[in-house]
Amino acid sequence: MVRDHLAHLHQHPVVPAEKREALRQRIKQLLIERDAVLVAHYYTDPELQALAEETGGCVSDSLEMARFGRDHPAKTLVVAGVKFMGETAKILSPEKTVLMPTLEATCSLDIGCPADEFSAFCDAHPDRTVVVYANTSAAVKARADWVVTSSIALKVVDYLDSQGEKILWAPDKHLGSYVQRETGADVLLWDGACIVHEEFKAQGILDLKKVYPDAAVLVHPESPEPVVALADMAGSTSQIIQAAKDLPNKQMIVATDQGIFYKLQQQVPDKEFIIAPTAGSGATCRSCANCPWMAMNALDNLADALENQTGEIFVDADLGKRAMQPLTRMLDFAAKNL
Template identity: 40%
Template sequence: MVTETLPAAVVEALPKKGFLNIPVGKDVDVVAEINRLRKEKNAVILAHYYQEGAIQDIADYVGDSLGLSQQAAATQADLIVFAGVHFMGETAKILNPDKKVVLPDLKAGCSLAESAEPNAFRAFKEQHPDHIVVTYINCSAEIKAMSDIICTSANAEKIVNSIPKDKPIIFAPDKNLGRYLIKKTGRDMLLWEGACIVHEAFAIDKLLDLAKQHPHARIVAHPESEDHILKVAHYIGSTTGMINFVKNDPAQEFIIATEAGILHQMAKEVPGKDLIPAPSHEDNTCACSECAFMRMNTLEKLYLCLKYELPEIQVPEDIRRKALVPIQRMLEISKS
């Protein structure tokens, strides 16, 4: 139950701002308040690996898209606080229509999800009515509602292989992941031309120079990266897969080609190993790629959205019902 009321002006400004624009006093122990409120409200905090370290540290569960979907499907909490981007909060709401789902900042979007505009995708799908639509989870609820089955980077190969070989496939929205899957599975899939700006930001020339400076380092990459990055990688996998590889591989140095937030959890798992962020085209201070959308969430915004239970994720019921079917198919296949 919401225990606090908000000034009308703050509520009215929420759609434009995307978050509760309320100052948090310096005397407020945000961490202690979050811990108190989540117990009082029976709330669960789910966070993606790409969130800032302080949010990962306070979350009840930190994971990749598959793990987060599984946690959202299984939670007994009354309130789900999703520290991630908008499509992740939507997925949690699709799975939990009777629970309240809040996101610290509604404007925390996703360049990949935005690359698949619903009307354009509907027209594309209608041009290929005989195709099975396999959609990467990084998409809007509307796109999920037009899909036959959802996948994540952790289970994409398994999902594609589960489809009868005589069935043609549309894979959307990530063309880089799609091309990688074509090579892995041998399926000639029709790809939507979408991409993640973060994973396309890695500079191959800088990466090769960095590898020369660290000749014993293993290059670890996410399959959303471009093909020239994947060709030089020693391991390609989901965020969870990358963490497990770094944990289990005997090497002491690793160059990590994915969003830099993953380094926080990796460092916890392998404190004695050297983790080097892969360089991007931009000349930034950490020489790595950070998702501006993921960084829109802060500990203060998380505290406020837990306290006031806003901003809330809403999914129209007709879209939710349609989107639920392909998500459930993914979760069922992922059990085996």
Template identity: 60%
Template sequence: YANTSAAVKARADWLVTSSCALDIVRALKDAGQKILWAPDRHLGDYIRRETGADMVFWNGACIVHDEFKAFELEALKKEHPGAKVLVHPESPADVIALADAVGSTSAILKAAQTMDAQEFIVATDNGMMHKLRTLNPGKRFIEAPTAGNSATCKSCAHCPWMAMNGLAGVAQVLETGANAIHVDPAIIPRARLPIDRMLAFTAALKNGQPVAGLVPNMGAA
């Protein structure tokens, strides 16, 4: 998965994002390959259910999406019966089962713009809410619940690590060159292989070119 270190990527045969994972895994399945998936078990389980691929999961999860609660989401749906539910696939399976649309960040944005509804319940990081509301000023967006009635907050879908990034920090880096990230030169070529494979695959898919041949030709690193 893309949300991993360069050292992890260097051990991978393929890299995926949540927007291209289904297509790549389908191609690997069609080529008869078994998949060791890391690190997000919820996303991996969703992909396995969608594709039927033979997959083994690393026991990892996103600290934000792992907290969404299906029983609370069901209660919220009853309060807003006309609302459509948009869910990121890093969420637990019982949350995904309640969704009207499941997809990556870009897929959620597209669904909100194209679906025939004026109200949406959104199960992903609440940092998305601003963009959803900006792009859809006439629609209402409600944060999906992450906790039960005894919790201090009902919708706590907020990643503290992503929140550390801000415009002031970006400006500082551009102006000073501070906070450089150094990657072990020995890792770079191996980490780049799965990235290049993903880019070649998605480019072929976008251009309407055959992708089946890319899998056997891009075997293990």
């Protein structure tokens, strides 16, 4: 299913420097004219992240993207990321126009958790509290009791476990297993995975450690268990950035999408960051840790979205109200516990 989606992806054309600068200036003007703000994920192109910063927008993980979009006074939210992020913004701000550079940018976790199959899975286990990762469709969120991001998943599941609740978790089995190990909760897992994080190799990290013996290993827990086991710190994108600041190591091996390197190098300029390998020995590239869907966000389709209101996100009103409940539950919990 996921590979079928990947087959249709095309490489974004290289835009000459002069045209890129013209697009940047046009986007800045359009953001003002449309009363719009740009919200970009850490995994998008560094050029988009820089543009969001320069225009008073937000570069962050999906939890902060959700909060920022909900609380910002702009009438239009432009979400550079993948489709579930745009849907989340629309659910939390139904009165706002939500645009994305492309509606084709999806997520393997979202694709791998169809709402009808997931609903049947939930129906088969009615005694469990349904906790879904943010990387899911609006319809899957509407079926959940809780929505979580990777930055808050441990705290939410630990809380639910303390209340004696058993968990049904979807869709990322690696993150779910990590949460299960860390909290000791009773967790039933959906079988899904991120195509980027699943490719990190424990042996590759061990080999890198021979070259960089003093490097800290920072891992996103969407990675397989043997990779997480090697981590000096496992956590969300925002937690990885914080760990890079806090740890004394001058070198960091990072197992997550390479898009995060823009913010890492900006926030911690005196340290060296090395991408963890995804390729085995003999491969032509050391690491291909880039989400192909995040890479579909670019200056030209961002300008087009603002100019012509293409890529607008719509969520059925009733579905949005139902999905709003577990999302609001997460945001309220985060406000008290993060």
